[in-house]
Amino acid sequence: MRRVRDTPGARTESGARAASGARAASGTQAGAGVRDASEGGAKRHRPWLRLPRLSALRLPRSRRGRRLAVQGVMALCVLALLPATWMRMGSDARVGTTADAPARGVAMVFGAGLWKGRPTPYLAHRLDAAAELYRTGKVKVVLVTGDNSRVEYDEPDAMRTYLTERGVPDDRIVSDYAGFDSWDSCVRARKIFGVDRAVLVSQGFHIHRATTLCRSAGIDAYGVAVDEPRDATWYYGGTRELAASGKAALDALFRPDPRFLGPQEAGVTEALASATP
Numbered sequence: 001m002r003r004v005r006d007t008p009g010a011r012t013e014s015g016a017r018a019a020s021g022a023r024a025a026s027g028t029q030a031g032a033g034v035r036d037a038s039e040g041g042a043k044r045h046r047p048w049l050r051l052p053r054l055s056a057l058r059l060p061r062s063r064r065g066r067r068l069a070v071q072g073v074m075a076l077c078v079l080a081l082l083p084a085t086w087m088r089m090g091s092d093a094r095v096g097t098t099a100d101a102p103a104r105g106v107a108m109v110f111g112a113g114l115w116k117g118r119p120t121p122y123l124a125h126r127l128d129a130a131a132e133l134y135r136t137g138k139v140k141v142v143l144v145t146g147d148n149s150r151v152e153y154d155e156p157d158a159m160r161t162y163l164t165e166r167g168v169p170d171d172r173i174v175s176d177y178a179g180f181d182s183w184d185s186c187v188r189a190r191k192i193f194g195v196d197r198a199v200l201v202s203q204g205f206h207i208h209r210a211t212t213l214c215r216s217a218g219i220d221a222y223g224v225a226v227d228e229p230r231d232a233t234w235y236y237g238g239t240r241e242l243a244a245s246g247k248a249a250l251d252a253l254f255r256p257d258p259r260f261l262g263p264q265e266a267g268v269t270e271a272l273a274s275a276t277p
Contacts, residue, residue, distance in 0.1 A: 087212040087245055094211055095204075095223040098132050102222055105272060106198040107139040110185055110210060111146025111155035119162050122233065125226045126201045127159055131166040133224070139199055140275035141172050141268055143189060145179030155179075171274060174267040182206075182244075183251040184258035186214040191261065193268040195219055203228055205237045209248050216252040 060068070107130045112123035119127060133139045142163060146155025156175035164170050174193065179185035189195040197220040200210050204225040211223040228234050 087248065088208045092208070094215075094221065095207055095225050097227075098129050098136070098138075098224055101133060101138055101199045101224050103138045104197045104199045104220075104222060105139060106141050106143055106195050106268060107133050107201055108143045108145065108185070108189055108195070108198045108214075108221075109159060109201045110182060110206070111144075111159065111179060112202075114153065114155060114158050117158060119158055122203060122226075122228065122237075123155075123159070124162065125228065126203070127162045128166070129201050129224055129226050131163055131168055133199060133201070134168050134172070141174060141271040142168060143174045143176060143193060143195065143198070143268060145176035145185040145189065147180055148177035149180065172271055174271055178258070178260040178262070180259050182210050183213050183217075183248065183256075184260075186210070186217040186219060187255075187258045188261070189214070190218045192263075192265055194264070194266075195268055198222075199224055201226065203234070203237060205234065205241050209241060209245055213248055213252060216255065 109126050109130045112126060113120040114123075118124075127144075130139070130142050134142060144156045144159035144163070146159060148154045148156060154177075156177050156179075160170070160173045160175060163173055176185065176188055176193065178188060189198065196218070198214065200207060200214060200221050200223045202210050202223070202225070204227070207223040207225045211221050214221040
């Protein structure tokens with residue numbers, strides 16, 4: 001059996017590998033030490049990064065303190081519900097279906113979003129109700145009010161296209177491109193387009209707020225509540241109304257100018273005149 005002799009080249013190679021491994025290990029340890037030291041220093045010198053202690057959020061320990069905390073929460077809930085309750089009670093007698101709606105000359109449809117340039121299902125249902133009001137002769141003109149704050153997003157034109165596809169003549173549709181929210185739409189309908197009587201069209205969770213706001217803006221308004229299934233969107237809209245009702249109450253109380261007022265427009269007046277035989 002032959003013995004393999006240890007050559008100088010083999011010893012050199014193995015020694016190089018060992019030295020390299022030792023250097024790598026020591027370098028890694030040194031780097032880790034530097035990182036740990038720097039991180040520790042950063043933590044020591046950055047007290048603002050500390051999270052707040054949960055002990056500050058503890059409930060009161062006494063029975064009286066807990067009772068006061070519960071009463072405070074209940075009071076906040078009542079205050080949050082007051083605006084929505086006021087709007088519903090104040091407009092309930094003025095909200096119904098398309099069959100219940102009186103003849104008012106003008107239907108007013110609020111924007112409710114677009115999807116790939118077309119009305120969302122909720123907005124489409126509003127427009128379907130407005131088209132029905134036009135076909136039954138209860139309105140002669142449809143005012144579509146929505147957001148056109150960006151070039152690529154144009155609610156009023158999408159609403160107009162949808163209505164013309166369903167038989168409403170183009171010259172009986174008037175567009176408001178600055179209806180950024182319900183209050184803006186109501187004020188602009190009254191001050192810019194001269195609308196004093198209208199049938200408003202929206203979903204049930206929104207129509208009470210819209211009717212109250214338009215009445216506060218000086219419009220004799222009746223609301224048509226479009227029926228919808230109780231899906232996730234409906235529940236989201238109902239929950240959102242709680243917050244929106246607070247703003248609406250302030251709008252009705254202080255009556256601020258809309259984001260964009262602009263000059264008066266004769267579109268509704270001219271459309272009504274052309275519809276009169």
